[in-house]
Amino acid sequence: MNKKSIYIAYTGGTIGMKPSKHGYVPQPGFMSSYLSSLPELQRPEIPHFTVHEYPDLIDSANMTPDHWQQIADDIKKHYNHYDAFIILHGTDTMAYTASALSFMFENLTKPVIITGSQIPISGLRSDGLSNLLNSLYLAANYPISEVTLFFNNKLLRGNRSTKSHADGFDAFSSPNYPALIEAGITISVNHSALDLVPRGEFKLRHITPQPIGIVMLYPGISPDVIRNVLQQPVNGLILLTFGIGNAPSTPEILSLLQQAYDDNIIVLNLTQCYAGKVNMESYATGNALANVGVISGYDMTVETALAKLHYLLSQDLEIHAVRHYLRQNLRGELTL
Numbered sequence: 001m002n003k004k005s006i007y008i009a010y011t012g013g014t015i016g017m018k019p020s021k022h023g024y025v026p027q028p029g030f031m032s033s034y035l036s037s038l039p040e041l042q043r044p045e046i047p048h049f050t051v052h053e054y055p056d057l058i059d060s061a062n063m064t065p066d067h068w069q070q071i072a073d074d075i076k077k078h079y080n081h082y083d084a085f086i087i088l089h090g091t092d093t094m095a096y097t098a099s100a101l102s103f104m105f106e107n108l109t110k111p112v113i114i115t116g117s118q119i120p121i122s123g124l125r126s127d128g129l130s131n132l133l134n135s136l137y138l139a140a141n142y143p144i145s146e147v148t149l150f151f152n153n154k155l156l157r158g159n160r161s162t163k164s165h166a167d168g169f170d171a172f173s174s175p176n177y178p179a180l181i182e183a184g185i186t187i188s189v190n191h192s193a194l195d196l197v198p199r200g201e202f203k204l205r206h207i208t209p210q211p212i213g214i215v216m217l218y219p220g221i222s223p224d225v226i227r228n229v230l231q232q233p234v235n236g237l238i239l240l241t242f243g244i245g246n247a248p249s250t251p252e253i254l255s256l257l258q259q260a261y262d263d264n265i266i267v268l269n270l271t272q273c274y275a276g277k278v279n280m281e282s283y284a285t286g287n288a289l290a291n292v293g294v295i296s297g298y299d300m301t302v303e304t305a306l307a308k309l310h311y312l313l314s315q316d317l318e319i320h321a322v323r324h325y326l327r328q329n330l331r332g333e334l335t336l
Contacts (some may be wrong), residue, residue: 007086016088097114154182162175235313243273304333
């Protein structure tokens, strides 16, 4: 049987870092040479793989939409030459990149798995080798044609994932959607969660940087906080609201949000809660937001909402179309 061929894009991140007097830093050239020396990666069960180390390694705290485009372009360039793709990435913004790529890759027909580690792969007790080995094995033997995130024995839908633990190995979770695969003694595939079906030819959609604000509401928030954000050159505002989408219904705040709607600024309502979804019809305070043009984000993560706004605002769409598609489930990112 022919072995699968996997393309590994090493973008940077903790997994390939080395200690320095200033803390962990990316080490050019280290990752490729280290992986080639590991006997675990020479086992017959492991697929063929090629490692492409990016010339300028990125600490993921410095990740930008331009980097998302760079990664997407790289995958597109090699798309027809490999069976699957693994992206080694820093954990801080891994869920943002996974979400962005899920929108950029339309009608994906091959696995794209993003992974990394909390401890560098060369370090004692590193989780990096396990994450990489499992990603390679799953990409070759359990191919799921969507952008996913593998961490600590779980394969999650990329645009449903969020970093939920700062320093634990179980760093990522999917609060509103089940894991696609759990890798224990046996590999358990959740077939009922695999609901994405390509409906045409694979296409790469581009993303450009967009000015988007995020405001977390809190008791006693001054309208000036929202006003100051909206006075900036923003195309979108994500409001992190209470519970199922509630916010202070003061006339001044509602007036600001109505003005934002009139100025063609998208305002998206997400819950501050770890899990659950926005329902602005349940309470008068939520309904007041809907009446001034605020859009429900349903159960999207913040990472996905930000990426989806970037994606839609980067396309040649009228503002009413952007509002329409925000409410639609485009890549399995929300539950209606």
